[in-house]
Structure formats: structure tokens, C-alpha cells
Amino acid sequence: MESSTVQSTTTADSTNWVTVCALDAIAPNTGVNALVGTEQVAIFRFGSTDEVYATGNFDPFSKAFVMSRGILGDRQGVLKVASPIYKQNFNLKTGVCLDDETVSLPVYLARVVEGQVQIEAKG
Amino acid sequence: MDSLVEPRNVSMPNRKQTLVIVGNGMVGHRFLQLMVEKGAGDRWNLITFGEEPRLAYDRVHLSQYFEDKTAADLTLVKPGFYQNSGIKSYVGDRVVEIDRQRQVVKSANGIEIAYDRLVLATGSYPFVPPIQGNDATGTFVYRTIEDLDAMKAYGQQAKTGVVVGGGLLGLECANALKSLGLETHVVEFAPRLMPVQIDETGGAVLKEKIEALGVQVHTSKATTDIVSKNGKLVRMEFADGSSLQTDMIVFSAGIRARDELARNADLQMGERGGVMIDETCQTSDPKVYAIGECASYQGRTFGLVAPGYQMAEVASDGLMGVAAAQQFTGADMSTKLKLLGVDVASFGDNFAKTPGAKELAVTDAVAGTYKKLVVDADGKLLLGGILVGDAEAYGTLLQLMQNQIPLPENPLGLLVAAAAPALSMDQLPDTAQVCSCNNVTKAQLCEAIQCDGITELPTLKQCTAAGTGCGGCVPLVKDILNSELKKAGVEVKNHICEHFPYSRQELYHLLRVGQIQSFDALLEQHGTGQGCEVCKPTVASMLASSWNDYVLNTPHVGLQDTNDSFLANIQKDGTYSVIPRIPGGEITPEKLIVLGQVAQEFDLYTKITGAQRVDLFGARLDQLPLIWQRLVEAGFESGHAYGKALRTVKSCVGSTWCRFGVQDSTSLAIEIELRYRGLRSPHKLKSAVSGCTRECAEAQGKDFGIIATENGWNLYVCGNGGMTPHHALLLATDLDKETLIKYIDRFLVFYIRTADKLQRTSTWFKKLEGGLDYLKQVIIEDSLGIAEELEAQMHHHVDTYQCEWKTTIEHPEKVQRFRHFVNADVADPSLVYVQERGQKRPATEAERAVLSQSQDALIAPVP
Numbered sequence: 001m002e003s004s005t006v007q008s009t010t011t012a013d014s015t016n017w018v019t020v021c022a023l024d025a026i027a028p029n030t031g032v033n034a035l036v037g038t039e040q041v042a043i044f045r046f047g048s049t050d051e052v053y054a055t056g057n058f059d060p061f062s063k064a065f066v067m068s069r070g071i072l073g074d075r076q077g078v079l080k081v082a083s084p085i086y087k088q089n090f091n092l093k094t095g096v097c098l099d100d101e102t103v104s105l106p107v108y109l110a111r112v113v114e115g116q117v118q119i120e121a122k123g
Numbered sequence: 124m125d126s127l128v129e130p131r132n133v134s135m136p137n138r139k140q141t142l143v144i145v146g147n148g149m150v151g152h153r154f155l156q157l158m159v160e161k162g163a164g165d166r167w168n169l170i171t172f173g174e175e176p177r178l179a180y181d182r183v184h185l186s187q188y189f190e191d192k193t194a195a196d197l198t199l200v201k202p203g204f205y206q207n208s209g210i211k212s213y214v215g216d217r218v219v220e221i222d223r224q225r226q227v228v229k230s231a232n233g234i235e236i237a238y239d240r241l242v243l244a245t246g247s248y249p250f251v252p253p254i255q256g257n258d259a260t261g262t263f264v265y266r267t268i269e270d271l272d273a274m275k276a277y278g279q280q281a282k283t284g285v286v287v288g289g290g291l292l293g294l295e296c297a298n299a300l301k302s303l304g305l306e307t308h309v310v311e312f313a314p315r316l317m318p319v320q321i322d323e324t325g326g327a328v329l330k331e332k333i334e335a336l337g338v339q340v341h342t343s344k345a346t347t348d349i350v351s352k353n354g355k356l357v358r359m360e361f362a363d364g365s366s367l368q369t370d371m372i373v374f375s376a377g378i379r380a381r382d383e384l385a386r387n388a389d390l391q392m393g394e395r396g397g398v399m400i401d402e403t404c405q406t407s408d409p410k411v412y413a414i415g416e417c418a419s420y421q422g423r424t425f426g427l428v429a430p431g432y433q434m435a436e437v438a439s440d441g442l443m444g445v446a447a448a449q450q451f452t453g454a455d456m457s458t459k460l461k462l463l464g465v466d467v468a469s470f471g472d473n474f475a476k477t478p479g480a481k482e483l484a485v486t487d488a489v490a491g492t493y494k495k496l497v498v499d500a501d502g503k504l505l506l507g508g509i510l511v512g513d514a515e516a517y518g519t520l521l522q523l524m525q526n527q528i529p530l531p532e533n534p535l536g537l538l539v540a541a542a543a544p545a546l547s548m549d550q551l552p553d554t555a556q557v558c559s560c561n562n563v564t565k566a567q568l569c570e571a572i573q574c575d576g577i578t579e580l581p582t583l584k585q586c587t588a589a590g591t592g593c594g595g596c597v598p599l600v601k602d603i604l605n606s607e608l609k610k611a612g613v614e615v616k617n618h619i620c621e622h623f624p625y626s627r628q629e630l631y632h633l634l635r636v637g638q639i640q641s642f643d644a645l646l647e648q649h650g651t652g653q654g655c656e657v658c659k660p661t662v663a664s665m666l667a668s669s670w671n672d673y674v675l676n677t678p679h680v681g682l683q684d685t686n687d688s689f690l691a692n693i694q695k696d697g698t699y700s701v702i703p704r705i706p707g708g709e710i711t712p713e714k715l716i717v718l719g720q721v722a723q724e725f726d727l728y729t730k731i732t733g734a735q736r737v738d739l740f741g742a743r744l745d746q747l748p749l750i751w752q753r754l755v756e757a758g759f760e761s762g763h764a765y766g767k768a769l770r771t772v773k774s775c776v777g778s779t780w781c782r783f784g785v786q787d788s789t790s791l792a793i794e795i796e797l798r799y800r801g802l803r804s805p806h807k808l809k810s811a812v813s814g815c816t817r818e819c820a821e822a823q824g825k826d827f828g829i830i831a832t833e834n835g836w837n838l839y840v841c842g843n844g845g846m847t848p849h850h851a852l853l854l855a856t857d858l859d860k861e862t863l864i865k866y867i868d869r870f871l872v873f874y875i876r877t878a879d880k881l882q883r884t885s886t887w888f889k890k891l892e893g894g895l896d897y898l899k900q901v902i903i904e905d906s907l908g909i910a911e912e913l914e915a916q917m918h919h920h921v922d923t924y925q926c927e928w929k930t931t932i933e934h935p936e937k938v939q940r941f942r943h944f945v946n947a948d949v950a951d952p953s954l955v956y957v958q959e960r961g962q963k964r965p966a967t968e969a970e971r972a973v974l975s976q977s978q979d980a981l982i983a984p985v986p
Contacts, residue, residue: 021945029681030688032945040953043945046653063968064697065953069685073655076621082656084685084693089656 017118031068033057036119042068053092054108054119059083139168140239145218147173150415150431151244152199157439159208169210174217186295188271189302191850221388247378247416256349261356261371265296278303281370288376289316294462296375297338308339320469325511328493332465380417380424393419402450404438412438429559430454459517459595464896466514471507471524472497485538494538518599526555548606560592572607620657623650627880631665641678660684661880667803668875671923673930686765696965700740702764703754707774707792708735717757728962734771748938751928760926769808772796777814786831788814801924805878823851826884836863841888849885852895868917869902869910
């Protein structure tokens with residue numbers, strides 16, 4: 001990657017957006033892991049579109065930082081990612097685990113602006 | 124010994140009475156099951172003796188012990204059944220005396236038990252003809268698992284085996300010898316095989332079929348002498364002056380009732396042996412019952428399991444005081460069997476002994492089938508019949524006979540395989556006995572289907588026990604199931620997931636017929652939604668095995684499980700293990716050193732796998748391309764340990780080094796591994812090649828395994844180790860290499876095309892209707908006419924193979940995906956290791972807690 005620096009911009013809605021990579025850097029229907037501050041954030045791209053979602057990269061079941069390597073899909077129309085280690089599924093929009101509602105991933109706002117993926121920086 | 128006698132409670136009628144069952148074979152066990160079902164627990168103390176070292180097992184399917192079944196598979200007793208039902212069992216102890224006066228039985232181990240009622244279920248013993256030398260070393264009988272173990276052990280050093288007796292059991296036994304890999308002969312005294320069940324023409328057809336399978340049949344042969352030299356069996360001599368060389372002999376010339384206990388206790392005997400019983404299965408002493416093969420009714424004994432089970436019903440009814448107690452009035456000796464893969468059935472008045480009976484028969488010399496019907500004088504009712512070579516109609520014919528359903532205008536039509544089914548399930552009365560082994564009626568099956576919501580054949584069999592005896596009624600049970608499900612409007616689904624309304628097999632067909640090249644196209648044409656972690660890898664595997672495109676190409680990369688996606692095996696901490704291909708387990712010292720150097724350089728935990736390879740653990744995602752750069756330079760290729768794909772072809776050193784080897788197993792293993800490397804399949808595929816029958820490479824525990832013989836190669840299929848080990852099955856023997864590879868090509872592609880997702884070859888085989896015979900027909904005889912197509916698909920795979928790692932490191936944009944962060948050249952900061960036995964391993968949670976206190980910087984730069 002040409003830039004390992006993090007650019008952040010503050011917008012009118014007061015969300016602090018951080019540009020992490022070009023959309024092209026994410027193969028369709030896969031995820032990548034980004035370093036946002038000290039957080040590991042998994043960013044997923046649906047299809048060849050600019051529909052992107054972001055969750056924490058930490059898998060609460062295996063306790064490994066691997067969520068970005070999960071398979072994307074849907075269950076009854078709910079978009080989800082499956083943990084690559086033990087295959088639990090998580091709702092991409094809410095982060096809630098579909099197989100155990102007491103567990104969830106943190107979720108982050110994500111968008112594509114001029115071909116660049118931006119993530120909400122927390123804290 | 125009086126002190127050992129447990130008192131019975133004759134004086135206290137409210138207390139339980141004692142019922143002793145002598146013999147724990149199939150019938151003895153069935154009797155106990157029935158007693159428990161009928162509520163015996165409140166009325167009887169049940170005590171059983173069995174002389175064998177194990178509880179009852181399925182003697183009917185004994186020869187499967189030489190194929191894929193273990194003693195545990197054959198058991199009839201559900202774990203804990205005796206304990207939970209309060210049945211006391213003396214295993215490995217034989218009752219040696221009955222004292223009817225005192226109502227006491229004594230066992231070989233000195234146990235004495237006083238009984239109120241006694242049931243004899245002592246079964247039978249194999250008849251050994253009085254031939255000179257019949258007790259020589261190398262002679263066997265075929266009755267118990269111990270007999271089979273002895274045959275197996277002796278068979279290791281034998282080349283030829285002879286079965287004396289060409290009846291039903293004799294042919295079963297010949298099958299067993301054949302499974303041992305022996306040149307097998309059957310010697311029969313009568314002029315034809317199975318003289319009790321089938322007629323002359325049927326016998327001739329059967330003989331021809333069996334000889335075509337490589338078993339030599341000698342009829343009209345009376346053995347006069349068994350000759351041994353130096354304590355080793357050498358030949359048998361016949362009355363006509365001829366002789367036959369052999370290494371072992373198994374006597375299977377019929378059975379005799381084990382009635383010596385009853386005889387010594389002065390119970391009345393049947394004219395031709397067996398304990399005489401009446402319609403209630405009581406002997407001449409009303410306190411003693413006899414059931415199964417040891418019993419004689421009206422001078423006849425019954426050497427099949429179904430009549431034994433009927434007697435168990437009758438006796439248990441009587442002992443439980445069932446109001447409408449059943450009676451035993453003789454038995455239907457109808458039977459259908461698969462002997463050496465040949466269907467044989469015989470039912471009712473098979474020899475047309477009824478006055479005025481007429482016979483109609485069809486012989487097809489080309490197909491090798493013989494079918495005969497015996498009808499009454501008017502040709503209206505079916506009285507019996509014989510089927511050889513194709514017994515598919517058996518179930519229907521038996522029902523037509525038993526329920527006296529009028530025959531169609533031209534009954535011969537019933538014998539033509541392609542003809543429409545003669546019997547609609549609705550025609551069958553509810554009372555029709557579908558399974559005669561376990562006495563299950565159509566009404567019971569319908570009730571199970573309707574009330575318990577059963578939709579699958581295996582569940583129906585399990586719940587009702589129908590079809591679990593001889594198995595002859597299974598097609599009929601299936602027809603009833605399908606007919607009932609159809610009536611109820613149930614559609615049987617085996618869709619792979621919510622996104623595709625198809626089974627994997629159907630989807631594979633659609634993909635190939637439509638030449639579909641991507642998941643998106645398949646989803647668009649045949650599915651809905653976005654897909655999921657079930658269908659995506661399944662389709663990725665189907666695409667790979669059909670078109671063999673590079674799996675990390677853009678349309679496919681998002682479909683892959685993480686292992687395939689990063690071409691390595693993910694471990695619990697999110698790092699990967701790396702297994703380079705070491706074909707056949709053969710590696711040069713130079714390459715072995717490279718593996719060590721790579722492991723040192725990248726600090727990888729190193730372990731030898733069970734598949735003769737080296738596994739390097741703890742590789743970070745970002746390290747994988749660097750590691751493979753080194754490995755590819757040194758001449759290594761991807762080992763596909765991460766894929767549902769061919770893993771390894773294990774080998775022994777074979778004739779090259781080993782003093783016992785008969786063929787070069789290492790060279791063949793390497794050739795085969797290189798041929799099928801990279802082949803994606805429904806589940807992982809393992810293989811092995813052994814250079815002799817000592818089988819050091821454990822080929823019989825693999826999806827496909829090859830064992831060298833002096834004449835070529837034996838091919839075994841559908842075995843595996845792991846959680847549920849399965850012994851592989853012998854598909855073909857003494858093949859030359861070209862034929863061997865042709866068969867493996869066909870087998871693998873047939874499996875890949877038709878298996879369910881994540882179904883290994885052994886489970887696939889279990890669900891394959893028609894079993895091993897069907898598989899042989901498809902693979903060897905090309906009965907489906909698809910062999911050429913299957914081979915072509917494999918040739919395409921072989922021609923288009925590429926090392927996925929070589930391709931990956933040659934494409935910088937593919938290597939990009941292996942960085943841990945898309946936006947920073949930093950390694951995963953969360954990984955923590957400790958040292959153990961001189962190597963690293965992931966820290967436990969407790970260790971992490973301690974270590975992280977001393978490590979402030981969680982983010983370390985990539986070294």
C-alpha cells in the first residue's frame with residue numbers, strides 16, 4: 001500500500017471519517033482489515049458495488065483478529081459475515097451474532113467517497 | 124453346590140418369577156426384546172446365558188465382517204439395553220445341564236439358577252460331513268465371529284479356499300473367502316447349487332453367474348478324503364476320482380439343531396432332531412419352551428431367522444399371558460438374498476407341488492436371469508416362485524401371493540423388469556406383512572410415516588425395524604414411504620441451503636450442463652439472495668473440479684473458505700500452517716533442509732503429519748507469500764492441505780527397498796499424487812499405496828487405496844480414518860497400472876459429481892443405492908455409459924493443473940491480499956507466543972494476561 005498514514009476528516013454531521021483505502025483494494029464480496037487508530041476494523045464489500053460495512057476484526061468466539069477473512073452472505077435477507085474459525089454468523093449492520101444474541105461485534109459507519117473507503121473513527 | 128442356587132419365589136405369588144433364557148443369539152435376544160416390550164419387567168426376573176464372548180449379533184450378515192463391518196457394527200443389542208431392562212446376562216458361559224425335577228439350570232462356570240420357566244434358544248451348529256481328515260489344520264466352520272477371526276488369520280497365508288456346501292450359507296461363506304482375496308471354490312454334493320431353494324434351471328443360471336465372479340463351482344462332488352502333508356492341508360479327493368488342491372476348507376454343509384441339553388433332560392425330540400414344540404412353542408415339559416433353530420415343529424426345524432422371530436413372538440405372548448396369543452403353525456420359508464452379489468429369491472410353493480399347479484418361466488441367457496412363477500390351476504393366484512439374477516419383483520410377488528391378490532391377465536408381464544409396477548401400494552391391505560423378519564405390517568409403516576412425520580428411509584427402518592433383517596423388503600418399504608409421502612403432499616428436500624433449491628448433485632449437473640463459470644451466474648440462474656458460507660465454498664469446489672480456474676481469481680476469491688482463500692490452514696489464533704506437497708512422502712535431504720531453514724527463518728513450529736508430510740505452524744498472513752517464495756524456489760508445490768481436495772498419497776518403500784515388497788509402491792504413489800494434485804472434491808481425499816499385503820501404508824483406511832499383488836494392483840475405495848473409521852472396500856483386483864488409473868479417474872469424478880456437500884467417500888457410499896455391486900457396475904462395467912465423460916473430466920483437470928502458490932507469488936496484486944492491514948505494513952499485534960520443548964506455541968489466555976502487562980507496545984512493525 002502506498003500510504004500507511006491515516007487521513008481523517010470531520011464532516012458536518014460531526015462524524016469523524018477516516019480514509020483507509022481505495023475501494024479497488026477490496027476484491028468484490030470479500031473483506032479487508034484496517035488499522036484505525038489502535039483498533040483493528042474489518043471492512044466488507046458486497047458485490048462489485050460500493051456497498052461497504054465495517055465491524056470489529058476481533059472474533060469474540062475464537063478471540064483472534066480474523067473477522068475480515070469471513071465469508072459474506074445473507075440469512076433470510078439479513079446481510080452477515082461468518083467467522084472463519086468457528087463459523088458463527090454476525091449481522092453486518094448491527095454486529096449482533098445470529099447464532100447467539102448475547103454476543104456482538106462493534107460496528108462502524110462506512111462509506112465510499114470518490115473511490116476511497118472511509119470509516120467512522122470512534123473515541 | 125446347593126448354596127449357590129438362587130431360590131425362586133414359588134411360595135410368594137406376588138413376587139417376580141424367574142425366567143431363564145438359554146442362548147443369546149438372534150432369536151434369544153429378540154425374545155428378550157419382545158418380553159421387555161410386553162412389560163415383562165413387572166412379572167419376570169429375566170436371566171440369559173450365552174456361550175459366545177459377546178451378546179447377540181447379526182449372524183445373517185456375517186460375511187460383511189470381512190468387508191466393511193466390525194463386530195460392533197453387527198451387534199443387535201443397543202448399549203445399556205440389558206442393564207436398563209433389568210436383564211441379567213451371563214456372557215461367555217454355557218448352560219451344561221437342566222435339572223427339570225428341581226427346575227434348576229447349571230452353567231459351565233458353576234452358576235446354578237432355579238427357574239420358574241425356561242426358554243431354550245440354543246440355535247444350531249454347523250454340520251461337518253464325516254469325511255476322513257475333516258479335523259485337519261486348515262479346516263473351519265462358519266458360524267460365529269470367532270470362526271471368522273480364525274478363518275481370517277489362517278487366510279493370510281492361504282491362496283486357495285474351498286467351501287464344502289453350495290447352499291445358502293455355503294455361498295455366503297464363499298463370499299467371505301473371496302473377500303479375503305482367496306481363489307475360491309464351492310463344492311456341492313447335489314447336482315446343483317441351493318438345492319432346497321431353487322430348481323435345476325435356476326441352479327444352472329446361478330452357477331454361471333457365480334463362476335463369472337471368479338468362484339469355481341463343482342457340483343455332484345462327494346468328498347472322500349482330505350489330505351494333509353507335514354501338518355498342512357494340501358488337497359481334497361472326490362468319489363469320482365478327481366481332486367482339488369487347496370490351502371483351507373470351510374464346512375458349510377447345513378446346520379443341525381443344538382438339542383443335546385434338551386435331549387439329556389429327556390425332553391421329547393423331533394423325528395429329525397430338534398426339541399419338539401407345539402403351537403405355543405412349549406416342549407413336552409410345559410415349563411420349558413424352545414424357539415429358533417433348536418426347535419422342531421411337526422418334525423421340521425427352521426434354519427432361517429424369520430421363523431425364529433415368529434416363535435419368539437409366540438413364546439413371549441404365552442409367557443406374558445397375552446389374551447389373543449399368537450400361535451406357531453409352521454413358517455413361510457420364503458427368502459431373498461444377495462449371494463456373492465447375485466440376487467436369489469425363492470418363495471411359497473417353489474417346486475410346484477400343489478396339485479394342478481402350473482409353472483411359467485422366463486430365462487434370459489444374455490442378462491443371466493431366471494424367473495419362475497408357480498400359479499394355481501386357473502392361473503388366477505400366485506402360489507410361489509424362484510428368481511435368480513434379478514429379484515427386484517420379489518417384494519411385489521410375495522405380497523400378491525400372501526394376500527391372494529388376483530393375478531393380471533398375463534402373469535408373465537410380472538417378470539419383465541421394465542413392466543409397470545404390478546402392485547399399487549393402495550392395493551395392498553393394511554394387514555399385509557411387509558417385513559417378515561420383524562413382522563411389520565403396512566399399517567404399522569403408514570402409522571409411523573403419518574404420526575411420527577418420518578420422511579426418510581433410514582429413519583423409517585430404524586423406528587419400525589422393517590427391512591433391518593434380511594433386507595428383502597426394503598424396496599417395498601421405500602415404495603410405501605414414497606406413496607404415503609406423496610399422498611401427504613410432502614416434498615422431500617435436500618437443498619444445500621436457503622439460496623439454492625437444489626441438492627449438491629443437482630446443482631453440479633446444472634453447472635455442467637449450463638457451462639456456468641461463476642457463482643454469480645449460478646445464483647442468478649438457479650438461486651436467490653446473496654449466498655452464504657455453506658453454498659459459496661460448495662459452489663467454489665464444484666467450479667474448481669469442473670473448470671479448474673485459479674481459485675483466487677476475482678470472481679472466485681470471495682467464495683473460498685478462509686483456508687482456500689489464503690492457501691493455508693487457519694489455526695486457533697488466526698495464524699496459518701503451511702504444508703508443502705511431498706509426493707508419496709519421498710523427499711530429498713536437500714529439500715528437507717530447506718524446510719528446516721524456512722522454519723528457522725520464520726520461527727515456525729514444526730511437526731510431522733500423519734500423512735508423511737511436514738507441517739509448519741504459526742505463519743502470519745503477511746508471512747505466507749514470503750515463505751512460499753522460498754519454498755517455490757526450492758521446488759516445492761502447494762500441498763492443498765487447506766482444501767477439500769486431494770491431500771496425500773501415502774506410500775511404503777515397496778519392492779525398491781523392502782524385502783517383502785512385490786511392486787514399486789513409492790513410484791506409483793508419486794505418480795498418482797501428481798496426477799490428482801489440486802483436485803477439489805466434496806470433502807478431503809486421502810490415498811495410499813502399499814507394496815504388499817502387509818499394508819504398511821494403510822491403504823484400506825483411505826478414500827482410495829492401492830495394494831500391490833504379484834499380478835498387479837488391488838484397488839480399494841471408500842475407506843477413511845478419523846472420527847468414524849471405515850474399512851475400504853475392494854473394488855477391483857490385479858489391475859495393470861493403466862486400468863487402475865482409469866478406474867480411479869472414473870471413481871473420483873463419479874464421487875465428485877454425485878456426493879453431497881462435505882460428504883466423504885465412505886458416507887457417500889453408504890447412501891449409494893445398490894452398494895458395491897452398483898459401484899462396480901458404474902466404474903468397471905460402465906453401466907451408465909458415462910465412463911468416457913468421467914475420464915475426460917479428469918483429463919481436463921490433469922491438463923490444467925497449476926500450483927496455486929506459484930501463480931499467487933507471480934502476481935503482486937494477489938500478494939497484496941496477504942497483508943494483515945490494508946492500510947499499514949504492520950503485523951498482527953495481538954499474537955503472543957511462549958516456548959515449549961524448544962519451539963513456539965500460542966500463549967494461553969492466562970499466559971497472555973501475564974505477558975501483556977509487560978508488553979506495552981501492542982503494535983510491532985513488520986520485521
